[in-house]
Amino acid sequence: xxxxxxxxxxxxxxxxxxxxxxxxxxxxxxxxxxxxxxxxxxxxxxxxxxxxxxxxxxxxxxxxxxxxxxxxxxxxxxxxxxxxxxxxxxxxxxxxxxxxxxxxxxxxxxxxxxxxxxxxxxxxxxxxxxxxxxxxxxxxxxxxxxxxxxxxxxxxxxxx
Numbered sequence: 001x002x003x004x005x006x007x008x009x010x011x012x013x014x015x016x017x018x019x020x021x022x023x024x025x026x027x028x029x030x031x032x033x034x035x036x037x038x039x040x041x042x043x044x045x046x047x048x049x050x051x052x053x054x055x056x057x058x059x060x061x062x063x064x065x066x067x068x069x070x071x072x073x074x075x076x077x078x079x080x081x082x083x084x085x086x087x088x089x090x091x092x093x094x095x096x097x098x099x100x101x102x103x104x105x106x107x108x109x110x111x112x113x114x115x116x117x118x119x120x121x122x123x124x125x126x127x128x129x130x131x132x133x134x135x136x137x138x139x140x141x142x143x144x145x146x147x148x149x150x151x152x153x154x155x156x157x158x159x160x
Contacts, residue, residue: 048091062149
């Protein structure tokens, strides 16, 4: 396995830990303890905005185009990009709700639960289907190009 793919798998492991934490915070919200959970939910929203968005951009700019050139732009690549957009929209909605003076706990539960479900399923699809497929169809040169692009993106993350 190459270094870029290892990074993507590692990002998924970190995201799953964060999702477990979000789930615990949503349980507190269900118990009427929104104020107690708010700071950790906000930290999760920031994690999504920063770390996970970098991961998404690396996939979208470095991995997906190379895969799409081999298998076509539809299918798994298109689904992953659609889910990235869905997760970005849910993150923005969660963040916007957290910034309100009067936070609606039901909306926090709605957005948070949606993120948990979509992101866990998304990670499973990438880990079990897309990434193994990429290992089969991409050449060493393809991976080298993807790694170089991903590194440039990481170093210039403020500009993506």
